[in-house]
Amino acid sequence: MNVKALDSRLPAYARLRDTLTARIARGDWTPDAPLPSEARLAQEFDVSIGTVRKAVDGLVEEGLLERRQGSGTFLRGPSFSSSLFRFFAMRGADGTAAPIPSSTVLSRTRATPPAEAAEALGTQDTIRITRLRSLSDLPVLYEELYIPAERFAGFTDLPEAAFGPLLYPLYFEHFGVLVKRATDEVSFDRASATVALHLRIDPGQPLAVIRRTAFDIEDHPVEWRIASGSATGFRYRSEIN
Structure with a gap:
């Protein structure tokens, strides 16, 4: 694809940036290998x-690429390993920060999403995933997720061995969907019977609820989730300079 074939009203670097973004979205490069050199590009x-x-500087500033000294320029994988857990005060027995909680996928089926998820994703055709996140066998978060069935064809057929503690790497490795950013909205509620059962708490107990919409590198919504955890462990921290 020649840069000159793009919108000629844009500067050359902007046209190239858009071309590189499209190539990344197509899966031409992965986080495991460097992009071609600047001279080659x-x-x-x-x-x-x-x-x-x-063009590359712009993509580095946007967080899509990263430069590694002496190694080259790489596609930057999403750093969401423990982002939901910044809202919960979780510590190990010795008081140190807890590791990434374990993850158990409880179900994954084709389903019609609730109105809120359908509006966020722009589709009624979704795959519903339920997942339990635990720390040292203690349930911490119960999650209900929806992803567009068209973008994730075959998700329900993946072997259990394909699932690790994080879903975003799986999205990229199996479906070429790279999550670039996400928005979180926090509210409070009371535990339903289902949530209480999974979190081993009493129905009606206060919950901290996190609603997340995740977007790919072209800013298309690719996941909507609602995560619920006991409000007794909730915390919120904001730094104001």
């Missing part, structure tokens, strides 16, 4: 090295 797209550098 300049030759491939018939632009100057300065144009390549400016």
